[in-house]
Amino acid sequence: MSGLRASGLTCIKRDRVLFEALSFSLKPGELLYLRGPNGAGKTSLLRIVTGLSSADEGEIYYQGTPIRTSNTYAKSLIYLGHKTALNSALSAIENLHYWAAQHQVAVATSDIYHVLEINGLVGLEDIPVRFLSAGQQRRVALSRLWLKKAPVWILDEPFTALDIDGVAWLERKFSAHVKEGGMLMTTSHQPLSALAGDHTTLDLEYRF
Numbered sequence: 001m002s003g004l005r006a007s008g009l010t011c012i013k014r015d016r017v018l019f020e021a022l023s024f025s026l027k028p029g030e031l032l033y034l035r036g037p038n039g040a041g042k043t044s045l046l047r048i049v050t051g052l053s054s055a056d057e058g059e060i061y062y063q064g065t066p067i068r069t070s071n072t073y074a075k076s077l078i079y080l081g082h083k084t085a086l087n088s089a090l091s092a093i094e095n096l097h098y099w100a101a102q103h104q105v106a107v108a109t110s111d112i113y114h115v116l117e118i119n120g121l122v123g124l125e126d127i128p129v130r131f132l133s134a135g136q137q138r139r140v141a142l143s144r145l146w147l148k149k150a151p152v153w154i155l156d157e158p159f160t161a162l163d164i165d166g167v168a169w170l171e172r173k174f175s176a177h178v179k180e181g182g183m184l185m186t187t188s189h190q191p192l193s194a195l196a197g198d199h200t201t202l203d204l205e206y207r208f
């Protein structure tokens with residue numbers, strides 16, 4: 001099967017079952033919107049889908065192969081957690097160079113300047129990111145989506161701190177990615193608008 005498939009996932013944290021026997025799929029050209037209250041287990045689920053943590057039961061498959069044995073999954077994936085994962089002492093340019101090197105993506109400094117420009121950060125490229133506002137730091141973090149070509153995007157609360165235009169800008173980026181055959185799984189505490197395009201919703205209830 002092409003794309004991602006989660007089969008029979010169970011996750012237990014400190015004796016609480018967050019979810020049990022959860023199965024879903026994410027095919028090329030699909031957006032899966034993960035919704036649920038605080039503490040329901042959305043971040044826990046996304047980390048399992050990326051392979052950063054393991055489920056107590058169940059398996060994630062990418063292109064039919066379990067991700068724990070896949071040679072291609074890591075290269076096919078961009079995961080952005082709910083924290084920006086920026087080094088506050090480094091500039092936007094330095095942070096993105098560092099991230100690109102970690103992900104073995106060849107990018108020229110001029111490419112990074114261009115991405116920062118289209119993401120509204122002209123003039124802020126070379127100062128430590130701790131001097132940027134929360135929304136500007138989020139825009140630096142999200143600029144990674146422009147730097148690596150990857151079919152699978154897993155994004156945890158990517159709208160945090162973005163202004164209204166920023167939310168619309170990111171939703172358009174989602175729609176373009178999916179229209180090109182990409183896959184996207186994302187959480188948000190605000191509903192996606194029509195700008196994000198068609199999507200399927202996966203609801204996680206808070207279980208006691």
Ligand SMILES: Nc1ncnc2c1ncn2[C@@H]1O[C@H](COP(=O)(O)OP(=O)(O)OP(=O)(O)O)[C@@H](O)[C@H]1O
Nearest residue numbers: 013014018036037038039040041042043044045082
């Ligand atoms: N490593 C851990 N050890 C113990 N408990 C954990 C761990 N990670 C998460 N939890 C617990 O699992 C539950 C789900 O956490 P998670 O971060 O997945 O929720 P969430 O749905 O993303 O919440 P939010 O909307 O607040 O971001 C929480 O009650 C949390 O305390």
